[in-house]
Amino acid sequence: MMSSMPKHYIKIWETVLSIPTGKVASYSQVADLAGLPRRARLVSKALKSAPQEMQLPWHRVIRANGTIAFAIGSASQRTQIDRLQEEGVIVVKNRICMKQFQWQPDLAEMLWALKF
DNA sequence: GCCATGACTTATT
DNA sequence: TAATAAGCCATGG
Numbered sequence: 001m002m003s004s005m006p007k008h009y010i011k012i013w014e015t016v017l018s019i020p021t022g023k024v025a026s027y028s029q030v031a032d033l034a035g036l037p038r039r040a041r042l043v044s045k046a047l048k049s050a051p052q053e054m055q056l057p058w059h060r061v062i063r064a065n066g067t068i069a070f071a072i073g074s075a076s077q078r079t080q081i082d083r084l085q086e087e088g089v090i091v092v093k094n095r096i097c098m099k100q101f102q103w104q105p106d107l108a109e110m111l112w113a114l115k116f
Numbered sequence: 117g118c119c120a121t122g123a124c125t126t127a128t129t
Numbered sequence: 130t131a132a133t134a135a136g137c138c139a140t141g142g
Contacts, residue, residue: 027123028125038138039139040138041137042138042139043123043124044122044123045122048123064126068123070123071123077123080123
């Protein structure tokens with residue numbers, strides 16, 4: 001039970017919270033920044049089990065190829081698109097231009113995330 | 117422990 | 130550009 005909310009999730013949530021408004025990051029990118037390489041799928045689990053009260057900006061996490069993970073036409077997909085567009089992120093045919101909107105943290109931000 | 121499943125990736129056609 | 134396959138790893142039955 002408590003094991004369903006391991007310490008890894010906390011690190012993942014912190015990383016997602018550090019994605020700036022108007023920018024996006026891929027599941028694998030979040031995993032890497034959280035110190036969990038090759039755990040992209042764990043990121044999706046962490047997002048799903050995040051408490052509502054946290055108001056995690058989960059909509060800023062998308063696939064590495066720029067597409068939204070939810071099924072086309074699903075409520076979640078529409079919510080994600082709406083929230084992104086409210087932040088100025090352009091979404092066309094379920095896809096975001098990574099060259100333009102992918103978060104590229106500088107060294108200082110990455111070191112902060114590590115929390116030595 | 118084996119097997120199926122997933123808000124995933126990467127490589128290959 | 131798009132579809133397939135194979136790899137990946139935590140979870141739950």
